[in-house]
Amino acid sequence: MTSPANPIVVIPARMQSTRLPGKPLADIHGEPMIVHVWRRGVEADVGPVIVACAEPEIADAIKAAGGAAVLTRPDHRSGSDRVFEALQKADPDGRFDAIVNVQGDLPTIEASAVCASLRPLDDPAVDIATLAAVIAEPGDRTNPNVVKAVIGLAPGQTVGRAHYFSRATVPAGDGPLYHHIGLYAYRREALERFVKLPQGILEARERLEQLRALEHGMRIDVALVDTVPLGVDTPADLERARGMLAPGRRPSRF
Template sequence: MSAPGNPLIVIPARLGSTRLPDKPLADIDGQPMIVHVWRRAVEAGIGPVVVAAAEQAIADAVVAAGGQAVLTDPDHPSGSDRIWEAVRRIDPDGRHDSVVNVQGDLPTVEPETIRAVFAPLSRPGTDIATLAVEIVREEEKANPNVVKAILELAPGEREGRALYFTRTTAPWGDGPLFHHIGLYAYRRAALERFVSLPPAALEKREKLEQLRALADGMTIRAAVVDAVPLGVDTAEDLERAREMLKGR
């Protein structure tokens, strides 16, 4: 299995957020949030970037900023399904051998973070790559909203195989705990395989889609980075993002 060399970055986005409706179009320093995410992905410099939009208004905003967008089925059950539709429409001949999934609600994500999620795919046998950051706040260790990545990781290493993901506090014993960051890079064949699978039992129990891949025997490796990018889920998050990106 050779290292992928022609990645495509895809940003899924939809207007139907329950906590913050229409958030991809929320204004941040004079630009819609989705445009900020698109710009960070372009700055990563690892491949072309396309926004997989569930609604025309999102596509229009991206195109107006000079980007590329494709309109996708608004009824997709997950971002992975939306991404796969966009990949098939943009690249039906399979020129791109890998796909990087950047969530559309990460306007402050750094380009180097996007580059970091792609790096583990160069390891032979890796189907999916993702990110983790060491948990330093004690209250996050028992917070079920902070998903833990259980990694086979020797001391001092910055990349390891993911053995499980969970909302509980794990693993037991001395050593670091890692917060999973929901950015992914897929080999193209792995993404196609993933979206064809039915939900797994543990996926439904933990409400974590990535467990579907592990249940099917796919290999996920995670790179450790230094910070969690701000995900915009609430009005308070949006105000933080506006402060962080003011005048950028």
């Protein structure tokens, strides 16, 4: 394998959400949230950007903004499955050799983070790449909602191999802990393999999809970035995103 030569960004989105129904179309300063995420993908300028939509109203919003959308089955079990279906429809000839999966509820994602997700794929042994940032808030070290990436990074090293992901406070001992950011870059063949794998035992136990790849021997490497984007899951998160994306402001550290 070599470094990807022709990546594509795919953003999965669906209207169903327990805590914030219809969140892809939630208004943020006059535009749906999904359009903000799409714009961040375009700004990264790593390749074409498409939104993989579970419902036609999401596709309509993206097309109205000038973007490209692919309608997918509404019953996919994960965003990765939705991304794979959209990829097959948009690129049946296999022109794109890497896929950056950006979650549709990350309106404050920085374009530089999208770019950084591809760096680990420079190593031909890496199947999947993802991101993490050093945990700065003490409370986040023990918060089970903050997923930790277990990576051994020497001082100055910014890319390392993922050994595990957990909601627990790991690893033990002195040293930094890393907040996993759920943005993935797949080699095309790795994505196809991943979506066909059965659920892993540890995946089910931790409720972390990326453990399926590790349990089946796939290699995930992590690129270190400076900021953690705000994931919008609740009305309070939405209000926070509106504040961060107020006119005249850009996505910022929080």
